Amino acid sequence: MSEKTIFKRIIDGEIPANVEHDDEHCLAFHDVSPQAPTHVLVIPKKEIASVDAISQADAALLGHMWVVIGKIASELRLGDGYRVVVNCGKDGGQTVDHLHFHILGGRSLSWPPG
Ligand code: AMP
Numbered sequence: 579m580s581e582k583t584i585f586k587r588i589i590d591g592e593i594p595a596n597v598e599h600d601d602e603h604c605l606a607f608h609d610v611s612p613q614a615p616t617h618v619l620v621i622p623k624k625e626i627a628s629v630d631a632i633s634q635a636d637a638a639l640l641g642h643m644w645v646v647i648g649k650i651a652s653e654l655r656l657g658d659g660y661r662v663v664v665n666c667g668k669d670g671g672q673t674v675d676h677l678h679f680h681i682l683g684g685r686s687l688s689w690p691p692g
Pocket of ligand 1: 610673
């Protein structure tokens with residue numbers, strides 16, 4: 579069996595995280611290396627490696643995660659705007675093979691990204 583990802587270890591309570599939201603389906607916690615004043619990661623508890631691994635069976639889960647993203651943005655007072663980023667694969671800059679949404683806010687974000 580392949581080794582657990584760092585995010586699976588957070589889900590399993592093996593390593594600590596600064597948790598912002600926790601429910602049956604997903605977990606949100608602050609990024610350890612924040613790229614903006616607010617930088618939260620939202621991950622499914624189901625092990626999905628990347629956007630490429632999402633299937634139709636995950637549609638309700640993904641919809642739920644978007645609702646959670648909006649709720650977190652509201653709770654963290656990102657009313658001036660924020661960005662949700664999903665890196666996929668090597669060229670997309672994905673470094674952890676467990677699907678995650680970055681919520682970035684608290685400053686003006688430039689476009690396009692690098
Ligand atoms: P990505 O490059 O899109 O795969 O994003 C992975 C993110 O996970 C990076 O922003 C890392 O800073 C973050 N990260 C890695 N390990 C941890 C951890 N133990 N707790 C919180 N965030 C982490």
